[in-house]
Amino acid sequence: MPFMSPLPSPPNRESLTSTTPMVYRQESTLASVPSRPSRARRNPTQAPRDGKSDTVPAPFPWATTHRATVHTIDYLLSKEIVSITGEVQCKRCEHQYEMEFDLKEKFIEIGSFIADHKNTMRDRAPSVWMNPVLPTCKFCNQENSVKPLIADKKKEINWLFLLLGQILGCCTLEQLKYFCKHTRNHRTGAKDRVLYLAYLGLCKQLDPDGPFDR
Template identity: 40%
Template sequence: MPSSSRQSHRDNGSTLKWPAQISPAELAPPSEAQAHRFGAGRARNDNKPAWEPTIQPPYPWASNMRAKVLSLEELISKNIIVISGDVHCMECKKQFQIEYDFPSKFYDVVSFLVNGNDNMHDVIKDCKLCGRRKCVQPVISGKKRETNWLFLFLGQMIGYCNLAHLKYFCKHNNLPTSEAKDPLVKLAYTALHCQLDQKAYDLYNQ
């Protein structure tokens, strides 16, 4: 959850850069053969279910790989143009859904990312139920695999994730996990942009 000062997650004068050692190919889900090898290589605990390399996608726009979303092409081919997620009002204590038009919201967020705009911060929304201003926050599942990453990306709310969720995301995207929270938030935005459009990788390394 963001600090009370709600500072920007973008350092002044900085631009988002992808770690040089990470290639776009590493963001792609492993092949079926690789997935089986990953699962087979883990130590088994007879008291726990075997670790599975894939999961049941928690949302129509999520991949069956942890912390991955479908690409632009896949979303378009499936006619997925509305992305929704649960939010909670801190004033009236009620929960409701927010929907985003994916194409328009995607390009709004990307424009902030690629231009290094200092306004890339956690957006605090108004409550449509009680009318109070700047009191709505996303509902983030305690189960990390069920995090609604695309909804958080489009709503500019990734900063509401705690450090454990951010490290989980980076771990499953082959990204450094030893950073402080703000750099991990930046990596999450960048990685999600590249998952949606692999051509985006070049934008961060010009």
């Protein structure tokens, strides 16, 4: 997967109010890659049962009050939210600490990958998403060892952090189905199918006008 070059400082207010999608303003290669026309899909999703509400207290500044939903990238940048943090733990030395990802840089990296490979994914997550390469531990320097600490309560999962780290594959199938349920996505099938929907769904939330239609 290609890594993008370092990005400039957060955009000024004028650039944030542009009607051009954020991902295209930052990386022209996305606009040059044609995307496959989206297909209408049957939607079996219903409202939460057992008296559960569609809304919950926002678990993070970048999350909305709707379950499994994050704010758009333009909204986050307008609020000067440029870094997304999450809790991780090393599998080797077992240190727990907070890690952060640059919002624009990581989103452009993911968006570019999707634009370049969407036509060959065939609605299935590629192996790099299914078996993500984990970050290197900052304490013991062990490569591929830092795993995200995913909340036991699914309404408190840090979805945006997992997306930007490209570690959504660390979620269980049940957790991914929860995301699809509450974002009105078809949620049956194997993990590679549901994981693909989670990646595309979160990117669509960040940039509704990007190349993320399924």
